[in-house]
Amino acid sequence: MVTSPVPVILQVSKCFVKPSSCSNPAVNLCHLTPWDVAMLSTHYIQKGLLFPNRPSTLSIESIIDRLKSSLSVALCYFYPLAGRLKTERVLDDNNKVRSLRVLIDCKSQGAEFIHAVARDVTVVDVLAPLEDVPSFVRSLFPFNGAISHDGHSLPLLAIQLTELSDGLFVACCFNHVVGDGISYWHFLNAWAEIARAKECGFTISRPPVHDRWFVEGESPPINLPYSDPEEYIERHSPPPLREKFFHFPSLSIAQLKAKANMECDTDTISSFQALCSLVWRSITRARGLLANQKTSCRLAIQGRARLRPPLSPNYFGNSIYAVAATTTAGELMAHGLGWAALLVHQSVKSHTDNTIRELVKKYHEEPFVYPLSGFDKYSVMMGSSPRFDMYECDFGWGRAAAVRSGTSNKFDGKVSSYPGWEGGGSVDLEICLLPEHMALLEADEEFMAAVSP
Structure with missing residues (x-):
C-alpha cells in the first residue's frame, strides 16, 4: 500500500x-x-x-x-x-x-x-x-x-x-x-x-x-x-487508535428510538439513549468480551437543569458528571436494544438534584483529580452532545461544513457525539477504538444498518 x-x-x-x-x-x-x-x-x-x-x-x-x-x-x-x-x-x-x-x-x-x-x-x-x-x-x-x-x-x-x-x-x-x-x-x-x-x-x-x-x-x-x-498530574497516552466518523440520519435515529421503546413497552427512552445502546452493544460485540465481564455505558451529562433551583443555561464553568449503566457482556448480548437502552435511561434519570448535591458534598470531604488512565477498557464513554449548537457558529463566512477534534481526551472506547450537518435530529459519532475492534465494528450488521452510506 x-x-x-x-x-x-x-x-x-x-x-x-x-x-x-x-x-x-x-x-x-x-x-x-x-x-x-x-x-x-x-x-x-x-x-x-x-x-x-x-x-x-x-x-x-x-x-x-x-x-x-x-x-x-x-x-x-x-x-x-x-x-x-x-x-x-x-x-x-x-x-x-x-x-x-x-x-x-x-x-x-x-x-x-x-x-x-x-x-x-x-x-x-x-x-x-x-x-x-x-x-x-x-x-x-x-x-x-x-x-x-x-x-x-x-x-x-x-x-x-x-x-x-x-x-x-x-x-x-x-x-x-x-x-x-x-x-x-x-x-x-x-x-x-x-x-x-x-x-x-x-x-x-x-x-x-x-x-x-x-x-x-x-x-x-x-x-x-x-x-x-x-x-495528581498524569499525562496519559493511549495506544494507537483508529478514529472514524459515522453518520446516523434522522430516520435511523427515529427507528432506533421506536424499537427501543417498543421492546420495553414504554415511551420514555430518548433518541440519544437508544443510539447509546446501539453503540454500547456493537462495541462490546466487536471486542468479543467474556460473558461474565462487566461493562458500562458512561454518559457525560450536565447538571445545570437538574439542580433545584436550576443553574442558568448561561452558567460559565463545569457542571458535568459521567453516569453509568452497568451489566455483564453476556447479559448485554442476551437482551435486545431496548433492554440496554432502558439501563441507560435509568442511569440518566437517577441523576437528580439530590444525587448531585450528595456527590458535591462527598467531593468536599475527599477531593480528587480525575485520571484519564482510569477509564475502564471494557466500557464505552459517550462525550460531547448532539445538542450543542455547533453549526450556527458563523464568523461571517457562512455555515461550517464539519466539526473535527484534536487529540485530547481520547482513549479506546471514547465516543464523541455531534449534531449531523443537515440537522433534523441526525447525529455524527466520532468513535475511537483499537484497530482490530474498529474493523469488526465496521462489519457489524446491526450497527452498520443504522449508519448512512
Missing part, C-alpha cells in the same frame, strides 16, 4: 490577544467548584470548524484582524479565559505543605492566536469521507497533549486559524478547568456573533453567568490533599 505524504502545516505567526478596554467585572481571582478542580489532569477541550466558503472579497489579513478584534471583545465577557491558573500552598503548624488550592488568576494575561498555512490540504482532505480521520488533522490544533494543569503557564485559551487551499479551519483549545462542552460552545458562538456584527458597542445575546455554584454549607476554595502537583 502506498502511503500519502503527510501535508506540511506551517505556523506563520503567533501573538496574544487581551480583553479590549470594555468594562468587565473587577475580579482578580476566580474560585473553582469540585466540577472544575476535578478536571486538572484532563486535556484541554479541542474542537474545530471547517469552513469551505471563505469569501473571495476578503483578504486573509482582514479575516485575521476581524477575528482578533472580536476575540478581544469576547474576552471581556468570558474574562477567565484570558487568565492563568494559580496554585496556593496551605501550610500546617510545622510549616509543611498540607494541601493545595487551585484558582484562576484573572489578570488578563491574554489568549493565544496562531495563524497557520496548509497549502496542500483541501476541504475534502479534512472531511475524508468513508475513511478514518487523517492524522494531519491533529496539527490543525494547538496544545496537543497539554493537560489543564498546564494552564499555570500556558494560556487557558488558544485559537489556531489555518488557511487551507480552498477553505479555512478554526480550531479552539479551551482549558477544561474553566468550563465544559456547554461553556465551550457558548463562548465560541458568542465570539462568532461578535465577529459578524457590523455595529460598534455590540452586546452579545447570551452573556455568561460567572457566579460559581457551591453546595450549601461549603465555602471555596477546595483544598486538594496533596503537597505537590506532581502527586
Whole structure:
C-alpha cells in the first residue's frame, strides 16, 4: 500500500490577544467548584470548524484582524479565559505543605492566536469521507497533549486559524478547568456573533453567568490533599487508535428510538439513549468480551437543569458528571436494544438534584483529580452532545461544513457525539477504538444498518 505524504502545516505567526478596554467585572481571582478542580489532569477541550466558503472579497489579513478584534471583545465577557491558573500552598503548624488550592488568576494575561498555512490540504482532505480521520488533522490544533494543569503557564485559551487551499479551519483549545462542552460552545458562538456584527458597542445575546455554584454549607476554595502537583498530574497516552466518523440520519435515529421503546413497552427512552445502546452493544460485540465481564455505558451529562433551583443555561464553568449503566457482556448480548437502552435511561434519570448535591458534598470531604488512565477498557464513554449548537457558529463566512477534534481526551472506547450537518435530529459519532475492534465494528450488521452510506 502506498502511503500519502503527510501535508506540511506551517505556523506563520503567533501573538496574544487581551480583553479590549470594555468594562468587565473587577475580579482578580476566580474560585473553582469540585466540577472544575476535578478536571486538572484532563486535556484541554479541542474542537474545530471547517469552513469551505471563505469569501473571495476578503483578504486573509482582514479575516485575521476581524477575528482578533472580536476575540478581544469576547474576552471581556468570558474574562477567565484570558487568565492563568494559580496554585496556593496551605501550610500546617510545622510549616509543611498540607494541601493545595487551585484558582484562576484573572489578570488578563491574554489568549493565544496562531495563524497557520496548509497549502496542500483541501476541504475534502479534512472531511475524508468513508475513511478514518487523517492524522494531519491533529496539527490543525494547538496544545496537543497539554493537560489543564498546564494552564499555570500556558494560556487557558488558544485559537489556531489555518488557511487551507480552498477553505479555512478554526480550531479552539479551551482549558477544561474553566468550563465544559456547554461553556465551550457558548463562548465560541458568542465570539462568532461578535465577529459578524457590523455595529460598534455590540452586546452579545447570551452573556455568561460567572457566579460559581457551591453546595450549601461549603465555602471555596477546595483544598486538594496533596503537597505537590506532581502527586495528581498524569499525562496519559493511549495506544494507537483508529478514529472514524459515522453518520446516523434522522430516520435511523427515529427507528432506533421506536424499537427501543417498543421492546420495553414504554415511551420514555430518548433518541440519544437508544443510539447509546446501539453503540454500547456493537462495541462490546466487536471486542468479543467474556460473558461474565462487566461493562458500562458512561454518559457525560450536565447538571445545570437538574439542580433545584436550576443553574442558568448561561452558567460559565463545569457542571458535568459521567453516569453509568452497568451489566455483564453476556447479559448485554442476551437482551435486545431496548433492554440496554432502558439501563441507560435509568442511569440518566437517577441523576437528580439530590444525587448531585450528595456527590458535591462527598467531593468536599475527599477531593480528587480525575485520571484519564482510569477509564475502564471494557466500557464505552459517550462525550460531547448532539445538542450543542455547533453549526450556527458563523464568523461571517457562512455555515461550517464539519466539526473535527484534536487529540485530547481520547482513549479506546471514547465516543464523541455531534449534531449531523443537515440537522433534523441526525447525529455524527466520532468513535475511537483499537484497530482490530474498529474493523469488526465496521462489519457489524446491526450497527452498520443504522449508519448512512
